[in-house]
Amino acid sequence: MTEIVPLARPSITAEDRQAVMQVLSSGRLSGGPRTLAFERRLASACGVAGAAAVSSGTAGLMLALEACKIGPGDEVITTPFTFVATTSAIRQLGATAVLADIDPDCWNIDPARIVEAITPGTRAVLPVHVFGRPADMTAIREIARDHDLRVIEDACEALGSRNGGQACGSMGDAAVFGFYPNKVVTSGEGGAVTSDDPAILEWCRRQRNHGRLPGSAAGGPVPGHNFRISELQAALAESQLKRLPKLVKRRQQLAGEYARRLSEHEDLRLPAAEPRGTTVAWFAYVVRLADRFDAQARDRIRKRMLDLGVETGHYFPAVHRLPSSEGPGIRVHDTTTHAEALADRVIALPFFHDLDDDQMDRVTEALLSSISQEKLR
Ligand SMILES: Cc1ncc(COP(=O)(O)O)c(C=O)c1O
Incomplete structure (x- = not known):
């Protein structure tokens, strides 16, 4: 029988395998140097101040929204043409996902529809760079500035995409990547938040680990999550990111x-x-x-x-x-x-x-x- 042509398949090289094997040999499987190295490399690829690696794109979306103080009663405008995780993350925080229609040519959210969807309860816009095509961030940032809204990019499908000189992942208050195996770069499961804002990065780094930064056992005043990424995943993603x-x-x-x-x-x-x-x-x-x-x-x-x-x-x-x-x-x-x-x-x-x-x-x-x-x- 002829082999099936699969929908997706990760590209795994000898170097990728070696990177993962080295972690296994090191004995340090979580919270170590590979996570830090991956975060640095990702931040540099996007041209932003920093990145916080997490367990999935969905976890990253939740942390980024939390870091932007989105919570119960708030409205976040996003697209109806996206993976369900985009709206689930908003809803998990008790906020409402308000869906504004897409541009039929580029398939991304239409900035004109965003403006119409703004109410006194709107706090943020969450554009998705669908299938890797950058959303119209110039227009979206202008709308956000005029209406005092936060912008969180769902860049889960857009690692390596650029608009003009700017990388997807560097054009909002925060951005989120996902590294599921069908993505351009994979860590098996995984995600990351990128940002230029130290407060957002610190929130994500704390709350991915129950409010605890390295060296602090007590944690902060707000319950956190276990959204940590493992060293194995980070090593694989970092190795892939090199190419x-x-x-x-x-x-x-x-x-x-x-x-x-x-x-x-x-x-x-x-x-x-x-x-x-x-x-x-x-x-x-x-x-x-x-x-x-x-x-x-x-x-x-x-x-x-x-x-x-x-x-x-x-x-x-x-x-x-x-x-x-x-x-x-x-x-x-x-x-x-x-x-x-x-x-x-x-x-x-x-x-x-x-x-x-x-x-x-x-x-x-x-x-x-x-x-x-x-x-x-
Ligand atoms: C647009 C979009 N948002 C969010 C996610 C969620 O990422 P994850 O599956 O890593 O939680 C994905 C991933 O597939 C995605 O394509």
Whole structure:
């Protein structure tokens, strides 16, 4: 049987393995030099003062929001087209995620919709750099300045992305990265908060470890978490981070290859090309079906692709339509028409460092033949 083409697969080199083995040999598996080295390297890659490594992107989002004093009764404006963790983190703190619609061309939150969603309860904006494409941070920062709001970037999918001279992860009060295995850089599980603000960094470093900074057993006055990262994870992520430019370049090549193979197809809307002056560190390659296809058609196309040995993903269902969104702490501002139309039609194609030409041929053939089948129904 032909091997399945997976949706994602981490790139692990001999150096990565060695870095992890060295930690095992050292006997120090948590709270040690690899975590500090990883934080320094990440901060330098983003051009910020510091980073606090944590156990996941979700943990990072919670800490960053807490550090910005977001709590019960506060509203945080974010996008409906994101991974559920973005809104879960807001809701876990007792705050409300207010969803403002996306720009249908770039798939990121539309700054004009943010302005409309502001109320006296709004405290922060949480833009997501979806699939590695930088959100319009110039406009968002201006809105935040005018309305006295904090800005927390969800940069979980955007390590290595840049807008002009600035890295994603350096354009808000705080930013959050995630290092799950489908990301450009992985630590297995893991995350980090980056910031120029010493108070935010200190909060994250304290609260990831029950309010305790190294050397202090008592901790602070507020209950904290165990959101620590292990030395094994930090060593893997640091080793991968050393080759970030290479990892990003390969992703850009792969995105270019998909675009070349699929651009003539009338039933597909491809992700927008990288705007001038922008680096997209493609986290995923996600295509949108034409309007004539609905969510059921998309699911059938995905199923046919799987039957042909090609795994795909549904990035993302619109968050407000998920079962967990039926509870409190989430509200749609006005309409989210663009996000819903997109969410119903997206298909994430296999996308990873070692994806080869033959695999890409299989993916594109499976996609196009599955669409043709759908049209015959
Ligand atoms: C946009 C976005 N936000 C948050 C997260 C949460 O990260 P984690 O899975 O590491 O908790 C992810 C990760 O997959 C993500 O893609």
